[in-house]
Amino acid sequence: MDYKVILARDLRETNLKQAEENLGIFNKAGVTVINLISSPGAGKTSLLEVTLQKLLPEINIGIIEGDLATAYDADRLAPYKIPLVQINTAGACHLDAAMIRRAMEELPLEDLDLVFIENVGNLVCPAEFDLGEDAKVALLSVAEGSDKPLKYPFIFQKARLLLITKTDLLPYTNFDLPSVHRQVRQLNPSLEILPLSALTGEGLEGWYAWLKGLVHQKKAARKGCATA
Amino acid sequence: MDYKVILARDLRETNLKQAEENLGIFNKAGVTVINLISSPGAGKTSLLEVTLQKLLPEINIGIIEGDLATAYDADRLAPYKIPLVQINTAGACHLDAAMIRRAMEELPLEDLDLVFIENVGNLVCPAEFDLGEDAKVALLSVAEGSDKPLKYPFIFQKARLLLITKTDLLPYTNFDLPSVHRQVRQLNPSLEILPLSALTGEGLEGWYAWLKGLVHQKKAARKGCATA
Numbered sequence: 001m002d003y004k005v006i007l008a009r010d011l012r013e014t015n016l017k018q019a020e021e022n023l024g025i026f027n028k029a030g031v032t033v034i035n036l037i038s039s040p041g042a043g044k045t046s047l048l049e050v051t052l053q054k055l056l057p058e059i060n061i062g063i064i065e066g067d068l069a070t071a072y073d074a075d076r077l078a079p080y081k082i083p084l085v086q087i088n089t090a091g092a093c094h095l096d097a098a099m100i101r102r103a104m105e106e107l108p109l110e111d112l113d114l115v116f117i118e119n120v121g122n123l124v125c126p127a128e129f130d131l132g133e134d135a136k137v138a139l140l141s142v143a144e145g146s147d148k149p150l151k152y153p154f155i156f157q158k159a160r161l162l163l164i165t166k167t168d169l170l171p172y173t174n175f176d177l178p179s180v181h182r183q184v185r186q187l188n189p190s191l192e193i194l195p196l197s198a199l200t201g202e203g204l205e206g207w208y209a210w211l212k213g214l215v216h217q218k219k220a221a222r223k224g225c226a227t228a
Numbered sequence: 229m230d231y232k233v234i235l236a237r238d239l240r241e242t243n244l245k246q247a248e249e250n251l252g253i254f255n256k257a258g259v260t261v262i263n264l265i266s267s268p269g270a271g272k273t274s275l276l277e278v279t280l281q282k283l284l285p286e287i288n289i290g291i292i293e294g295d296l297a298t299a300y301d302a303d304r305l306a307p308y309k310i311p312l313v314q315i316n317t318a319g320a321c322h323l324d325a326a327m328i329r330r331a332m333e334e335l336p337l338e339d340l341d342l343v344f345i346e347n348v349g350n351l352v353c354p355a356e357f358d359l360g361e362d363a364k365v366a367l368l369s370v371a372e373g374s375d376k377p378l379k380y381p382f383i384f385q386k387a388r389l390l391l392i393t394k395t396d397l398l399p400y401t402n403f404d405l406p407s408v409h410r411q412v413r414q415l416n417p418s419l420e421i422l423p424l425s426a427l428t429g430e431g432l433e434g435w436y437a438w439l440k441g442l443v444h445q446k447k448a449a450r451k452g453c454a455t456a
Contacts (some may be wrong), residue, residue, distance in 0.1 A: 039267040040351050040380060041372025068352065070378050091382070093321060093352040121380070123268050124296065124321040124350050143371030143397065144269025150298050152268060152349070154319070169371065169400055 015129055018097035022104065022132025029109035030222035031062075032215045033117065035131050037155055038139035040121030043165040045073045046198040047139070047207075048116055052080045054208055055114075059215060064103045064117045066095040073118060083107050094125040097132055113215050123148070127155035134214060135160040142166050142175040149183035156187045161210060164195040167202055243357055246325035250332065250360025257337035258450035259290075260443045261345065263359050265383055266367035268349030271393040273301045274426040275367070275435075276344055280308045282436055283342075287443060292331045292345045294323040301346060311335050322353035325360055341443050351376070355383035362442060363388040370394050370403040377411035384415045389438060392423040395430055 026033050036044045052061060062083040065074045074086040085103040087095060100117065107115065117133060119126040127136075138159040140148055143166055149156045156162065162184065164177065177195065184191050194210070196203030254261050264272045280289060290311040293302045302314040313331040315323060328345065335343065345361060347354040355364070366387040368376055371394055377384045384390065390412065392405065405423065412419050422438070424431030 039269065039349070039372075040376055041267065041369070067379055069381050072375055072379060091356075093350075120352065121267070122321075122350060122352050124348065125353065128319075141269070141371060143369060143394065144267075147300055148268055151295055151300060153297050166371065169397060172397055172400055 012128065015097045018101060019130035019132045022097055022100055023134075025104065026109070026115070026132060026134075027218070027222070029112070030219050031109050031112050031115055032211075032218045033115045033131075033133040034211070034214075035117045035119060035126075035133035035136045036139065037119045037123070037126045037136055037159070038121065038165075039123045039141070039144060042121070042139040042141040042144065043198055044118050044121070044139055045076055047163070047165065047196075048077060048118065049080075050198045050201075050204060051116075051208070051211070052077065052082065054204070055211070056080065056082070059212070060111055060113045062107045062109075062112045062115045064095075064100065064107075064115065066099070066118060066120045068092075068120060083112065089120060093120060093122050094129050095119050095131060096129050100131045113219070114211065123152045123155055127158050134218065137161045137163060139163045139165050140180070142169050142173050145174075146176040146179045149180060149187055153187050156184060156191065159188070159191055162191055162193045163207065164193065165198070167195045167197040168199045240356065243325045246329060247358035247360045250325055250328055251362075252360075253332065254337070254343070254360060254362075255446070255450070257340070258447050259337050259340050259343055260439075260446045261343045261359075261361040262439070262442075263345045263347060263354075263361035263364045264367065265347045265351070265354045265364055265387070266349065266393075267351045267369070267372060270349070270367040270369040270372065271426055272346050272349070272367055273304055275391070275393065275424075276305060276346065278426045278429075278432060279344075279436070279439070280305065280310065282432070283439070284308065284310070287440070288339055288341045290335045290337075290340045290343045292323075292328065292335075292343065294327070294346060294348045296320075296348060311340065317348060321348060321350050322357050323347050323359060324357050328359045341447070342439065351380045351383055355386050362446065365389045365391060367391045367393050368408070370397050370401050373401075374404040374407045377408060377415055381415050384412060384419060387416070387419055390419055390421045391435065392421065393426070395423045395425040396427045 065086045071086045074084055085106045087099050136159045138155050194206050293314045299314045313334045315327050364387045366383050422434050
């Protein structure tokens with residue numbers, strides 16, 4: 001047989017290697033990279049809209065949008081006149097590091113401080129594929145219910161920050177925030193949890209502060225390397 | 229090389245063959261099978277709870293629960309004392325026909341009229357894997373937003389019924405039902421759309437009528453075969 005056998009494990013290892021290369025390129029440019037992961041409709045694009053309104057032009061932001069189909073999310077963000085790349089995965093249920101490598105070529109990395117990658121809406125598959133990001137940020141909408149961490153454990157184990165979104169809907173749901181805290185403590189004790197609402201603005205200051213902390217840290221690290 | 233090369237296409241074809249066998253077994257037993265597919269937290273288990281409360285004991289119901297981890301959903305349905313099988317996919321992002329074949333062995337098919345399969349919460353991957361069901365039913369919660377059909381087209385192309393869930397939250401969201409109708413018309417003109425709320429009961433009579441229609445049709449088909 002002339003075929004090469006490609007095992008799923010090999011694919012993940014190839015992806016991991018590509019992700020490390022991506023991170024090296026981002027680090028060299030001093031760019032902080034955030035990989036946003038959630039179910040469809042948890043509010044990733046809405047969060048990006050308010051974040052752009054707040055942080056531009058103080059922080060130079062680029063965005064990579066991942067979707068199965070359409071460029072609707074990119075269309076929503078286009079009015080902000082930022083470097084923006086839409087990836088259509090044509091059926092793939094997550095972004096991978098090779099797709100990001102290709103998208104990076106379209107971004108002016110030397111002019112950017114922060115790149116958001118909005119993954120395909122999927123609480124399962126994106127957790128397994130590193131992209132070269134500094135941090136995975138998971139979003140869980142209060143409308144999805146509070147039993148999700150233990151039922152979908154992988155993303156909660158991999159994320160550095162968990163945003164509980166759409167807190168404006170809390171009065172109309174049975175969402176149990178203390179239960180989420182208990183489940184997260186069991187899965188990933190270092191995972192920070194931040195409830196917020198892009199509609200009312202609740203909690204957004206904490207999100208902006210967290211982002212700025214990472215951006216300044218990365219810039220400082222780059223300066224340290226340059227003078228070392 | 230002694231390896232057998234397994235292409236993704238072969239896996240899907242193997243799955244399709246197994247799904248057809250499953251459907252044959254279900255048909256022989258006169259059991260109607262519904263595959264429930266949605267994002268995490270769209271309300272699949274809540275819908276099953278009210279459906280069991282309404283249709284038992286008139287209709288004999290069995291359930292196959294699919295989750296990455298935990299048996300929380302099965303625990304919620306256990307009080308109804310129905311035949312119930314929990315599948316933990318151990319990381320797989322969807323159920324497949326072989327998992328269902330194994331679960332069917334645990335169900336008393338000859339005593340059942342209707343089997344619900346609650347798929348892993350995922351709007352992407354489950355659409356590609358037939359299980360041997362009579363119909364895929366997609367759920368979309370109003371909290372997820374109304375831009376989903378064109379962004380996640382596959383499940384909307386494959387489903388026979390689309391349930392718009394959590395309509396009790398409509399006053400607090402910007403969900404645009406006419407837009408969903410327009411998108412669905414473009415993707416799959418024969419897809420029926422039924423808005424409902426498991427909390428207020430709105431729309432549930434239509435859901436029960438749809439289910440009873442399928443169950444009676446399947447029973448009639450079986451009788452026709454037996455007397456032919």
